Amino acid sequence: MSRKVLVIDDEEAIIIVLRASLEATTDWQIITCSSATKGIEIAIAEHPDAVLLDVSMPKVDGTQVLKALQAEDSTQDIPVIFLTAKARDSEQKVLKALGVSGIIIKPFSPETIAALTKEILGWKD
Amino acid sequence: MLDDFTGTGDTLFERVVITSPLTVSPTASVSETIAKMHQTRSSYAIIAERRPAPLLKTHELKQHLVGLFTEHDLVRAIASQQPFEEMAIAAVMKVQIPTIGKEDITNAAAIFARMRQQQIRHLPIIQTDGQLVGMITQEGILQALNSEDSQQMVALLQQEVMQLRTENQMLLEARNQELEREHLTLSSQLEDKQIEQQQTQAQLEEAYYELEKSHNALRKTNKELNQTLQKLQGTKQTLQQTNTELERRVAHRTSDLLRAEGRWRSLLEEVHLVVIGLDLEGSVNYANPFFLRLTGYSAEEVLGRSWFKNFLPYGEQNHTYQYFQAFINGEEIPLHHQNEILTRSGSTRIIAWHNVTLRDHNNTIIGTMSIGEDITKRLAVERMKGEFVSVVSHELRTPLTAIHGGLHLITSGLVASNSSQGKELLQVAAESSQRLVRLVNDILELERLESDKTKLKPEKVTSQQITAQAVRAFKVAAEAHNITMQVSDPGLALMADGDRLMQVLTNLLDNAIKFSPDSATIWISVEQASLSSKEGKSTALFKVKDEGRGIPSEDLSAIFERFTQINYDDSREKGGTGLGLAICHNIVRQHGGKIWVESVLGKGSCFYFTVPLFSTSTSPLS
Numbered sequence: 001m002s003r004k005v006l007v008i009d010d011e012e013a014i015i016i017v018l019r020a021s022l023e024a025t026t027d028w029q030i031i032t033c034s035s036a037t038k039g040i041e042i043a044i045a046e047h048p049d050a051v052l053l054d055v056s057m058p059k060v061d062g063t064q065v066l067k068a069l070q071a072e073d074s075t076q077d078i079p080v081i082f083l084t085a086k087a088r089d090s091e092q093k094v095l096k097a098l099g100v101s102g103i104i105i106k107p108f109s110p111e112t113i114a115a116l117t118k119e120i121l122g123w124k125d
Numbered sequence: 126m127l128d129d130f131t132g133t134g135d136t137l138f139e140r141v142v143i144t145s146p147l148t149v150s151p152t153a154s155v156s157e158t159i160a161k162m163h164q165t166r167s168s169y170a171i172i173a174e175r176r177p178a179p180l181l182k183t184h185e186l187k188q189h190l191v192g193l194f195t196e197h198d199l200v201r202a203i204a205s206q207q208p209f210e211e212m213a214i215a216a217v218m219k220v221q222i223p224t225i226g227k228e229d230i231t232n233a234a235a236i237f238a239r240m241r242q243q244q245i246r247h248l249p250i251i252q253t254d255g256q257l258v259g260m261i262t263q264e265g266i267l268q269a270l271n272s273e274d275s276q277q278m279v280a281l282l283q284q285e286v287m288q289l290r291t292e293n294q295m296l297l298e299a300r301n302q303e304l305e306r307e308h309l310t311l312s313s314q315l316e317d318k319q320i321e322q323q324q325t326q327a328q329l330e331e332a333y334y335e336l337e338k339s340h341n342a343l344r345k346t347n348k349e350l351n352q353t354l355q356k357l358q359g360t361k362q363t364l365q366q367t368n369t370e371l372e373r374r375v376a377h378r379t380s381d382l383l384r385a386e387g388r389w390r391s392l393l394e395e396v397h398l399v400v401i402g403l404d405l406e407g408s409v410n411y412a413n414p415f416f417l418r419l420t421g422y423s424a425e426e427v428l429g430r431s432w433f434k435n436f437l438p439y440g441e442q443n444h445t446y447q448y449f450q451a452f453i454n455g456e457e458i459p460l461h462h463q464n465e466i467l468t469r470s471g472s473t474r475i476i477a478w479h480n481v482t483l484r485d486h487n488n489t490i491i492g493t494m495s496i497g498e499d500i501t502k503r504l505a506v507e508r509m510k511g512e513f514v515s516v517v518s519h520e521l522r523t524p525l526t527a528i529h530g531g532l533h534l535i536t537s538g539l540v541a542s543n544s545s546q547g548k549e550l551l552q553v554a555a556e557s558s559q560r561l562v563r564l565v566n567d568i569l570e571l572e573r574l575e576s577d578k579t580k581l582k583p584e585k586v587t588s589q590q591i592t593a594q595a596v597r598a599f600k601v602a603a604e605a606h607n608i609t610m611q612v613s614d615p616g617l618a619l620m621a622d623g624d625r626l627m628q629v630l631t632n633l634l635d636n637a638i639k640f641s642p643d644s645a646t647i648w649i650s651v652e653q654a655s656l657s658s659k660e661g662k663s664t665a666l667f668k669v670k671d672e673g674r675g676i677p678s679e680d681l682s683a684i685f686e687r688f689t690q691i692n693y694d695d696s697r698e699k700g701g702t703g704l705g706l707a708i709c710h711n712i713v714r715q716h717g718g719k720i721w722v723e724s725v726l727g728k729g730s731c732f733y734f735t736v737p738l739f740s741t742s743t744s745p746l747s
Contacts, residue, residue: 013527013553020546021530024539056519085522086515107526110534 003028003123004046008039008065009054009083014106018052018083021110028114036060040068043075050121052104055084055095066098079121083108138230140269142250146260148173151191151215155202158194158214169195169247172214173257188257190249192218224249227258234277237266241285399466399476399497402483407432407449410492419499421469438465438473452480453490463500475501513687520564520703524557531557560702567704571687574711581622581715585739588651588665589616590623595630596649599638606643610634613650617665618739625712626736629720632705633669633732640673640730647671654735664718664735675726684722685710709734 005028007018015032022030031046033039036057043051051069055062062082069075079101086092087105095103102120104113117123147167149158151174158170171193175186194214202209202217209217225248230236240248240263250258270278393400393413402411412427420436427436433446441464451458463477476497483492531550534540540547592614603610619626630649637647647670654666676684687707713720713734724730 011523011527013531013557014523016549016553017527017530017534020534020540020550023546024534085519085526087518087522088515091515106522107529110530111537111539 003050003125004048005030005117006039006043006046006048006051007032008034008036008051008057008062010034010036010057011054014054014083017110018113021113025111025114036062036065040065040072040075043069043078044072047074048078050101050117051078051080052083052117053080055082055086063095063098066100070099081117081120137233137269138227141230141233141236141261141265142259143262143265144259146171146249148188148257149194149214150174151213153214154211155194155214155217156210159199162194162196162199169193169260169262170214171249171257171260172218189255190222190224190251190257191215193222193247193249194218195247222249224251225261226250227252230261233266233270234281236261237263237278238281240266396496399495399499401432401495401497402492403432403449403495404492405453405490407446409436411494419468419474420466426469436466438467441465449493453482453493455482455490473501474499475504516687517568521561524561524564527557528554528561564702564704567702567708571704571708571711574708574715581625583620583622583716586619586621586623586626587616588619588667589614591619591626591630592649592651594627595634598631599634602638603647606638606641606645608638608641608644609646611646611648613648613652615651617651617653619665619736620739621716621736622712626716629709629712629734630667630669632709633734636705637669637671637673637730637732641671642673645672653738662717663738663740665738667734667736668731670729670731672729675728676722676724676730677726678724681722681724685720 003026005022007015007022007030009015009018009032012034015034019030019032022028031042031048033042037060039051039053042048053062053065057065062084066080066082069078069080082095082100082103083106084091084095084103085106086095092103104116104120108116147161147165147169148171149161151172153161153172158172162168162170172191173188174191176189177186192215194217198218223243223245225236225239227250230250236248240246240261246263248261250261252258267278396413397415398413399416399419400411400413401409401416404410408429409427409432410429412422412424416422417424417427430436433442433449437445445462445464448458448462460480461478462480463475465473465475467473477500478495478497480493480495482490483494485491531554534550535542535547540550542548542551592612596610596612599610634647634649641647648668650668650670652666652668654664685706687704710720713736716736718735718737720732720734722730722732
């Protein structure tokens with residue numbers, strides 16, 4: 001049974017590229033959403049194996065989505081990987097402290113993003 | 126006549142005794158007494174008082190002996206040179222006098238011998254009860270002598286003469302012996318004196334010799350002293366010269382120090398750095414004017430007060446005080462630190478300090494002097510810069526990710542370029558690259574504007590030139606959405622950089638068209654503003670009004686800041702970078718104008734900005 005991965009990013013262009021990258025390199029089922037609030041609803045409803053979550057989003061940002069997922073019984077065990085353009089060490093330190101599984105910096109390589117995700121999550125297949 | 130005297134019947138008594146001697150009362154004066162003695166040719170006067178005789182048991186008064194006044198007493202009284210004439214005779218004659226009892230008058234020679242022995246010439250006779258009976262005198266005794274008595278008297282006198290001769294001889298011999306002894310003694314003493322004199326002479330000679338030696342030594346010493354004195358005077362002169370030179374140097378050095386102190390004080394007073402002096406208890410003993418200006422305190426409100434308790438926020442007090450304690454105890458700690466301080470109004474400033482210890486002449490630490498830079502603004506700028514870099518980083522990396530990812534998927538063959546997904550990726554890459562170009566341009570533009578690298582070129586332009594050009598630029602875009610642009614422009618003469626003003630108006634028009642629904646109207650108007658600019662110049666007021674979705678009131682204040690698009694989808698859908706309004710704000714501000722927005726959510730927004738009108742006195746904008 002293939003993995004189910006939810007991508008939440010307000011940038012449509014990023015969603016398109018991520019979907020294409022992951023679909024081209026894995027057999028994962030990719031669910032995408034450009035709204036933070038809708039993304040939380042989808043996570044609860046679909047219970048994906050992992051969430052790739054953009055940090056900088058208007059109104060509700062990625063850190064708030066993470067907290068919402070951690071607070072929800074049905075989603076608190078879902079591993080979350082942040083996608084962010086915040087490349088500075090100080091910024092990453094703050095993000096890691098929130099209890100996220102890993103951080104992938106934009107721009108990422110479309111060929112290796114799947115492998116990077118597997119490595120972070122410890123997925124063998 | 127004395128009582129009982131005549132009744133004795135004694136022959137000797139009758140011959141010898143004067144029974145009616147001259148008597149005077151004790152109260153009689155001396156002069157009266159002398160007169161009586163002279164009158165009676167008497168050599169004496171018996172002083173007697175009358176008082177009752179106790180044995181007679183009658184009231185008859187009897188004479189009682191008080192004293193005897195003789196010529197001898199008169200001579201003594203005169204010799205005393207006292208004013209005795211009027212004195213009572215009893216006061217002059219007080220001496221106890223010898224008397225003889227009546228019953229003792231038996232032998233004239235014995236009485237005479239007794240008087241001679243007592244060296245008295247008068248002898249009063251009294252009874253046992255003290256009553257005066259009479260008087261015996263040596264003359265009376267001699268006159269009354271019979272032959273037997275005379276022989277006895279002569280024998281007595283011869284015996285007396287012999288005795289006197291013997292006594293005289295003995296006295297002479299004794300005197301001679303005494304004189305000889307005295308002579309011998311004097312001779313001996315004379316010899317002693319001579320020997321003593323010789324010894325004294327020898328001692329004097331020796332002393333003289335010693336004195337001579339001392340004198341010579343003194344002369345030598347004096348000579349040496351003179352030489353020493355001369356040397357000392359030379360030394361003194363040298364010292365005086367040295368002293369003068371030293372004083373000159375001290376004065377010069379003091380003057381230098383005063384000038385240096387003045388320079389330092391002037392520096393401390395005028396430097397745009399905070400300078401605070403603390404004593405060992407942490408109380409302020411110096412605060413420079415810049416600190417007072419920065420915090421709003423007066424010197425009286427600061428001096429003598431605890432720095433840590435009064436001028437630091439509560440959260441800063443403990444660790445800063447611990448730092449201070451370690452510092453004055455000479456511990457090895459950094460000389461630099463930074464902390465917040467409290468101003469009089471209660472706001473805080475962040476100061477970066479450089480501290481030094483102050484020491485007295487014994488090198489003992491007596492306090493600290495700290496020089497601090499107010500880095501509040503710098504830190505705020507750095508924070509803003511950090512945030513800006515973070516935002517720019519995000520804004521750049523997002524389209525870059527889409528471009529890089531999309532193209533890489535196609536070029537690597539993971540996605541076929543002619544597939545629908547391939548075409549979509551190419552489309553995303555193309556749009557993202559356009560967005561990246563716009564973004565980079567806007568960032569550079571804003572950076573140029575904010576760093577004042579782009580100087581405005583103000584000149585006389587008419588508002589119609591600006592509005593007409595802008596409307597022309599958006600004619601096609603407006604028509605594509607059936608949007609009407611209505612212009613009301615009286616053609617005001619402006620003093621502005623035409624290209625920059627055009628940039629502002631096109632930015633606002635671009636937004637208005639993007640956010641207006643199809644078939645809407647956009648109003649562009651220019652009018653002379655009722656309000657003048659800050660500099661008092663007349664201004665033109667531009668308005669761009671749309672019928673778009675409007676802006677939430679809570680976002681109005683931030684809309685002219687960088688990267689503050691209300692909806693991030695706008696940047697994607699409308700092609701905005703989030704920097705357009707920030708650029709407009711900057712250009713208007715450089716013209717000395719203002720830009721603001723009024724908006725009703727769901728009904729539309731109206732953007733306003735002002736620029737100065739042209740006048741003959743208008744000077745070029747800087």
